[in-house]
Amino acid sequence: MRYYQLREGTPRLAAKTGDTLYDLTDAKPQLRTFEDLLTTATITDESLDTITDRLLEDATELSSDVRSDGAVAAPVSSGEVWAAGVTYRISEEARKAESSMEDMYIDVYDSERPEVFFKATPSRTVGPDERVGIRADSEWDVPEPELGVVLSDGEIVGYTIGNDMSSRSIEGRNPLYLPQAKVYDRCCSLGPCVRSAESLDDPHDLEMWMTISRDGEVLYDDSTNTGKMVRSVEELVDCYTSHNAVPEVSVLLTGTSLVPDDDFTLREGDLIEIGVEDIGTLSNTVVEV
Incomplete structure (x- = not known):
């Protein structure tokens, strides 16, 4: 699974599986950043991909042009x-x-x-x-x-x-x-x-x-x-x-x-x-x- 940070408007987290990009924030508004997903994984004691797989059914599929023209930010806000x-x-x-x-x-x-x-x-x-x-x-x-x-x-x-x-x-x-x-x-x-x-x-x-x-x-x-x-x-x-x-x-x-x-x-x-x-x-x- 690949995780992208989208920069348009408020922060949004997206996940790519295969050739399809999904808006995870659409499925779970509390997940806006990769760090939010890491926190969820720590609390639930589950892996990142396990949590994401559960969300994909409710996530909106994003068009390919979302990943171009500067729409993608640095994927982590690393300390x-x-x-x-x-x-x-x-x-x-x-x-x-x-x-x-x-x-x-x-x-x-x-x-x-x-x-x-x-x-x-x-x-x-x-x-x-x-x-x-x-x-x-x-x-x-x-x-x-x-x-x-x-x-x-x-x-x-x-x-x-x-x-x-x-x-x-x-x-x-x-x-x-x-x-x-x-x-x-x-x-x-x-x-x-x-x-x-x-x-x-x-x-x-x-x-x-x-x-x-x-x-x-x-x-x-x-x-x-x-x-x-x-x-x-x-x-x-x-x-x-x-x-x-x-x-x-x-x-x-x-x-x-x-x-x-x-x-x-x-x-x-x-x-x-x-x-x-x-x-x-x-x-x-x-x-x-």
């Missing part, structure tokens, strides 16, 4: 977004290439402890078809397409797509500048939906792809598989939640294996499209912030 780094070999190689202290990235890739860092608050996060940011004081900026793990009270409840926007020039000057390279206005996008964990067979075997277009011309087009991650989703979640007071709802991004060539940098107006098998496609344009 925090965190991210994991150097979880793919190509990411380790890219971080080495941009840094004057490359050995530290080899250590992280091979280390028992993964790199997990704070990424964004809700005010810094955008949804599908909104604009993601590149810093005006940065000369080298890239998107980082990632599988996002949606957590409720630290437990995995679903998966989404994330774009961990990054300033490679700022981080490359000194690894201590990582927060400035990663955390700023419009630095993260999430969407287009949450795929329930119970309906996704294996998060470690999903095709992922990204295209970057400028003025209608495709400048980057490549794909990978989450099976190339050196760490498991469970390992990354455990590192994030251990000894840490995590919010009731949070998202953990799991790292990227798609990195544009070193001579590429984003420009204002570029279109970034990130797809993950069995979840969907997240699209954003770029603006300077």
Whole structure:
């Protein structure tokens, strides 16, 4: 089951099963957000999809155009977004290439402890078809397409797509500048939906792809598989939640294996499209912030 947050008028929650999208708020007005559904699941001790299956008979079927033209918002109002780094070999190689202290990235890739860092608050996060940011004081900026793990009270409840926007020039000057390279206005996008964990067979075997277009011309087009991650989703979640007071709802991004060539940098107006098998496609344009 896929869950979408609709932005037209008051918040509305929709669920997609097969090729059909249903308005869950129409069936149960108290369910306006994905967080409302999570609360219901906690109270009833039932799974998200079990509750939704019961509501579909009374839910209105929505036309396909509801999912286009900016009608879909970020699927969760996550209290925090965190991210994991150097979880793919190509990411380790890219971080080495941009840094004057490359050995530290080899250590992280091979280390028992993964790199997990704070990424964004809700005010810094955008949804599908909104604009993601590149810093005006940065000369080298890239998107980082990632599988996002949606957590409720630290437990995995679903998966989404994330774009961990990054300033490679700022981080490359000194690894201590990582927060400035990663955390700023419009630095993260999430969407287009949450795929329930119970309906996704294996998060470690999903095709992922990204295209970057400028003025209608495709400048980057490549794909990978989450099976190339050196760490498991469970390992990354455990590192994030251990000894840490995590919010009731949070998202953990799991790292990227798609990195544009070193001579590429984003420009204002570029279109970034990130797809993950069995979840969907997240699209954003770029603006300077």
